[in-house]
Amino acid sequence: MPRTSPSVALDALLAGNKRFVSGSPEHPNQDAARRAELAPGQDPFAVVLGCSDSRLAAEIIFDQGLGDLFMVRTAGHVIGSEVLGSVEYATSVLGARLVVVLGHDSCGAVAAARAAVEDGFAASGFVRDVVERVTPSILAARAAGLTSDSDVVDEHIRHTADLLLDRSRLLSEQVAAGEVAVVGLGYALSEGSARVVTTRGVEAPEGTPAALAAAGTGEKTPTA
Numbered sequence: 267m268p269r270t271s272p273s274v275a276l277d278a279l280l281a282g283n284k285r286f287v288s289g290s291p292e293h294p295n296q297d298a299a300r301r302a303e304l305a306p307g308q309d310p311f312a313v314v315l316g317c318s319d320s321r322l323a324a325e326i327i328f329d330q331g332l333g334d335l336f337m338v339r340t341a342g343h344v345i346g347s348e349v350l351g352s353v354e355y356a357t358s359v360l361g362a363r364l365v366v367v368l369g370h371d372s373c374g375a376v377a378a379a380r381a382a383v384e385d386g387f388a389a390s391g392f393v394r395d396v397v398e399r400v401t402p403s404i405l406a407a408r409a410a411g412l413t414s415d416s417d418v419v420d421e422h423i424r425h426t427a428d429l430l431l432d433r434s435r436l437l438s439e440q441v442a443a444g445e446v447a448v449v450g451l452g453y454a455l456s457e458g459s460a461r462v463v464t465t466r467g468v469e470a471p472e473g474t475p476a477a478l479a480a481a482g483t484g485e486k487t488p489t490a
Contacts, residue, residue, distance in 0.1 A: 272447030275364035282329035295331025313356035316368035342375025344399035370453040423450035441467040
């Protein structure tokens with residue numbers, strides 16, 4: 267995709283997801299010609315910070331191809347300095363116009379953090395570090411009275427989007443200038459569909475749950 271706006275980039279991802287859900291993917295940019303075209307350099311239109319879950323392959327669920335998405339994946343899409351540096355590289359050097367936080371239902375990292383908070387279950391090894399980074403989202407969900415798994419996952423997606431902007435001055439300046447947008451998407455494993463949970467720097471597409479919430483017709487208020 268040629269260099270584009272954050273809203274067009276989001277529309278392209280959601281359109282690709284619709285093709286994936288309907289069983290009619292186009293599998294774009296996956297041939298030998300595309301491979302040769304990208305050999306000198308890359309020009310992704312979006313960077314996706316997603317959970318490492320093996321069922322969450324962004325190029326597949328958004329029906330994209332080689333060079334379209336710059337991928338950063340950690341368990342529970344938790345953030346460290348390496349993640350922040352990777353995201354900043356994608357937007358400032360490669361020119362990606364959209365940052366996507368991609369979460370999903372039945373997330374093991376979220377479940378482990380809930381168990382740690384609610385039952386005192388302690389993870390071992392470096393898994394504990396992942397759990398500790400998800401824990402603030404669990405506490406925020408509890409403070410807001412959110413109890414369902416989907417609501418807690420959505421809160422973690424929103425928290426991650428906020429944390430990106432809080433910790434990265436470069437990214438927050440790009441969003442403020444209208445150059446880049448940050449969007450949180452929630453993926454349903456069984457249906458294969460991605461929905462907009464929260465947006466920063468771009469309006470949620472009309473008719474999505476996030477857009478309805480922003481208009482005052484939904485129960486949640488995830489957009490800002």
